[in-house]
Amino acid sequence: MSNCEVKPINFELEPSILDHSIGTIAIKIEPMYKNTKILDAFLRFMNDERLGLIPVIEENDVVIGQIQRNRFLENVVLGKFGYGIHLNSKKCLCEVMEIPSFVIDYNISLEEASLMIQKRNIMHLYDDLIVTENNKYYGIVPIHVLLEVVAKRSIILAKESNPLTGLPGNWAIQREVERRIRLKIPFDVCYIDINHFKPYNDYYGFEKGDTVIFSLGNILLDLSKNNNEIFVGHIGGDDFIIICPPEISESLCASIIKSFEELLPVFHGEDFIKGYYISKNRKGEQEIFSLLSLTCAIVSNKTGKISSFAHLASIASEVKSEAKKLARINKTSVIFKDRRTY
Structure with missing residues (x-):
């Protein structure tokens, strides 16, 4: 009648399992x-x-309620004085059933489901999940399976997070972009990097360079706190990324630049007063460099025309190049948003 055995999920060998729909692990x-x-x-x-x-x-297979084992046995079967089953045995389930605590569509990904269960009412936090397909009952996913997904997801994210900033890395960035594309959520992607970071690193040393990277990561993290619509990631080196609603991308970048520039006295010390420093360029020649600044290149998917992470990357390459040209001309922080629709 029921088989509660669940095939173990090997996240180490197949992290992409998180993309699979929750219906694929449902028990009948x-x-x-x-x-x-x-x-x-x-x-x-x-x-x-x-x-x-x-x-x-x-009768039409539409889910209208649930009977949760522990609460049913405690409240209905045992009862307050231990006579519950004798008093209630002839009643129908519709008289004692609970409102379903968590009904989820077959096609929702395992990762999305694992995030959703964390927002449940604490009284029903450990209830199994009811899966439906085309609004009709399909099966059950035991809660321990989803809790395993939550734990393994955290481990995977921790393993590939940037060791200096602790921010999510490329794997998580790609997943977040693909998630928003799949759910048809309008978004902008802000690519942020530090202008002339290599000569700064060569002149001031790696320790100061790490301080700059760490500080920029903290600035981004602070701006994203308490806002689930803002995703912050660290691509690597001095390259960062923000994924956010289209209407706030430019103001976010402006806030990042403002906070970053407030730290320039710390980053440059005595050179801050001069407004420049002298270091070797990529050709090994001495060159005058202005104080650190940021380039913010924004690619928008407000119209939903970007179809994949690879599609986004191909557009971003061109947009970042144009933004860098503008930064070299202005010799200051810039925000460049691509206004085209794709």
């Missing part, structure tokens, strides 16, 4: 109709100790 637990007697549900639980939840459905 037999539901019960709303007019089923409570005694029948009790016997189901007694005969299968691994069964944590029974979905309750209408």
Whole structure:
């Protein structure tokens, strides 16, 4: 009648499993109709100790309720004085069933589901998930499987996060872009890098260079706190990325530049007063460099025309090049937003 065995997920070998739909790991637990007697549900639980939840459905297979094992046995079967099953055995499930705590569509990805369950009411935090397909009951996903996804996701993110800033790296960046494309969420991508960072590193030393990178990472992190619509990542070196709603991309970049420039006295010391420093350029020749500044190149997917991460990368390459040209001309921080639609 029910098989609660779940095939283990090997995230080490297949991190892309997080992209799979939650329906692919659902277990075909037999539901019960709303007019089923409570005694029948009790016997189901007694005969299968691994069964944590029974979905309750209408005749058309639409989910209308749930019977959660622990609460059912405690409140309905045992009862306040231990006579629950004798008093309630002839009642129907529709009289004691709970509102479903978590019903999720078959096509939702495992990663999205793992994020969604973290926002559940604490009373139902450990309830199994009910999966539907075309609004009809499909199966159950045991909560321990989703909790494993949450834990493994955190491990994967930690492994590939930048060791200096702690920000998510390229794997997480790509996943976030693809998630927003898949869900048709309008977004802008802001590519942020430090102008003339190599000569700064050569002149002031790697320790000061790391301080600059770490500080910029903190600036981005502070701006994204308490806003789930803003994603911050560290591509590597002095290259960072922000994924955010289109309407705030330029103001975010302006805030980042302002906060970064406030730290220039710390970054440059006595050279801040002069407004420049002398270091070797890429040709090995001495050159006068202005104080550190930022280039912010923005690619917009407001119209939803960008189809993949690779498509975004091909557009970004051109936009970043144009932004860098502008930065070289102005010798200061710039914000360059591509206004084209694709």
